[in-house]
Amino acid sequence: xxxxxxxxxxxxxxxxxxxxxxxxxxxxxxxGVRGFSVAEAARRTCVSPGAPYRHFADxxxxxxxxxxxxxxxLRAIYLETAAETGSAQERLATVAGxxxxxxxxxxxxxxxxxxxxxxxxxxxxxxxxxxxxDLLLPSAFEVIAPGEGPATAVALLDALHALARGYVAQLLxxxxxxxxxxxxxxxxxxxxxxxxxxxxxxxxxRPVGEVARDR
Numbered sequence: 232x233x234x235x236x237x238x239x240x241x242x243x244x245x246x247x248x249x250x251x252x253x254x255x256x257x258x259x260x261x262x263g264v265r266g267f268s269v270a271e272a273a274r275r276t277c278v279s280p281g282a283p284y285r286h287f288a289d290x291x292x293x294x295x296x297x298x299x300x301x302x303x304x305l306r307a308i309y310l311e312t313a314a315e316t317g318s319a320q321e322r323l324a325t326v327a328g329x330x331x332x333x334x335x336x337x338x339x340x341x342x343x344x345x346x347x348x349x350x351x352x353x354x355x356x357x358x359x360x361x362x363x364x365d366l367l368l369p370s371a372f373e374v375i376a377p378g379e380g381p382a383t384a385v386a387l388l389d390a391l392h393a394l395a396r397g398y399v400a401q402l403l404x405x406x407x408x409x410x411x412x413x414x415x416x417x418x419x420x421x422x423x424x425x426x427x428x429x430x431x432x433x434x435x436x437r438p439v440g441e442v443a444r445d446r
Contacts, residue, residue: 248286248296250276255297259339264346269293294343295353301340302359305333306366319373323391323429326367327421330395334402335414341399364388374433387432394425 254275287293309329371384398421407413
């Protein structure tokens with residue numbers, strides 16, 4: 232078979248499903264989810280338009296498989312970074328930087344990972360998010376203020392996710408420059424902001440009047 236238009240070798244030894252997922256991520260990076268088609272993924276892997284349907288029931292099933300691959304890669308980026316940290320606070324702070332790095336590498340991949348329509352029909356995507364939360368929860372319980380319960384730990388993770396997605400959106404919009412050129416700088420900013428957020432959850436709340444008396 233001839234190489235793909237981008238010079239990537241076509242699939243072999245029966246790994247068509249993986250090749251289609253990789254092609255799908257490339258297409259989504261270039262034209263977004265709306266511009267994605269199974270036919271184009273088939274063309275890039277040099278197979279017939281009907282071949283993908285031997286592995287995926289429909290377009291959404293292929294997109295869901297691509298989203299799961301992004302989830303695995305995001306988790307790998309996080310674990311690689313977190314392995315170098317020695318505290319629960321820092322492990323949580325690295326979540327934001329990990330999202331930024333994943334977005335710079337896979338761009339549209341995060342869009343499909345959190346697409347509401349796909350998540351509604353493909354519970355494996357919700358399961359992947361739940362597994363990531365379960366990975367982070369022990370660290371969240373370590374850093375929250377004494378006496379706080381599971382709701383506070385979950386709220387901390389929700390806040391971290393919102394912060395990380397905010398930096399990702401600005402990165403991909405080009406606010407800081409070309410994403411490939413500025414990714415590490417933005418990841419550092421996001422991690423610093425996450426450190427402050429995590430530190431805030433470790434401080435017990437006090438009545439407003441008591442805070443005012445301290446000023």
